[in-house]
Amino acid sequence: PAAAAGLVTLLPPGETQTRAALAVARGLAERNPPAALAFVATLPAGTAQTLALNNALTAWAAADPAAAGRHVASLVPGPAQDAAAGHLAVILATRNPPEALAWAQSLPAESARAAALIQVASTWAQNDPAAATRWASAQPAGPAAEVALAGALSYWLLKDADAARDFVTALPAATQSAAAASIAPTLTQKDPAAALAWAQSLAASAARDAATTAAYLRWLDNAPAAALAWLATAPLAPTLKARLQAQTRPGSP
Helix, strand or coil: CHHHHHHHCCCCCCHHHHHHHHHHHHHHHHHCHHHHHHHHHHCCCCHHHHHHHHHHHHHHHHHCHHHHHHHHHHCCCCHHHHHHHHHHHHHHHHHCHHHHHHHHHHCCCHHHHHHHHHHHHHHHHHHCHHHHHHHHHCCCCCHHHHHHHHHHHHHHHHHCHHHHHHHHHCCCHHHHHHHHHHHHHHHHHHCHHHHHHHHHHCCCHHHHHHHHHHHHHHHHHHCHHHHHHHHHHCCCCHHHHHHHHHCCCCCCC
């Protein structure tokens, strides 16, 4: 790989050069991570450099995940660090979600921390969506927590939609709105009337309105006539009904 690294710069920019850079980054990282990082630094900033670093991190984490984690934490805060943090988080969470969470939460840069936590929650949810969802729902309120919760719930819905729905029903008002709005469209795909009935049963008014809106808009996309017929007689608050009526797509019957 060390000899191959010198050939990458001789290739014209394009897919072939990018593929070569990725192979070299992985090969170097398997033998000498600092050399791999030095090679990645010679690449122009952009997609190729990002992907090459990801390849190096993948190989490095296989042998020394702690060292790979320290390197990502030491990167200059910004989009490049966020991308690296998200990539490494997937690798770490596949092996050990609690350790991956501890690492992600230790990152000093807020955006990198958020990127890593979102990926940890999503990766964890693929194997244990209930545990990942409960963890995400307990995080401090904020955009990253909402994304992590929505991602975990999406996997739980695939595994056990009733359990995911009941979990959201029991959430506190502070986190229920975003969670309810995130699952309502999926519930609507299976049974629009039941999804809307569930949305209307939520105790928190903000969550009720958010879930109702999300479910109605998905139904309106799928079956405009049926959605409009439901809206015409639905016992909704006047302000909510007016908002939903304003969402009617041009050309709907």
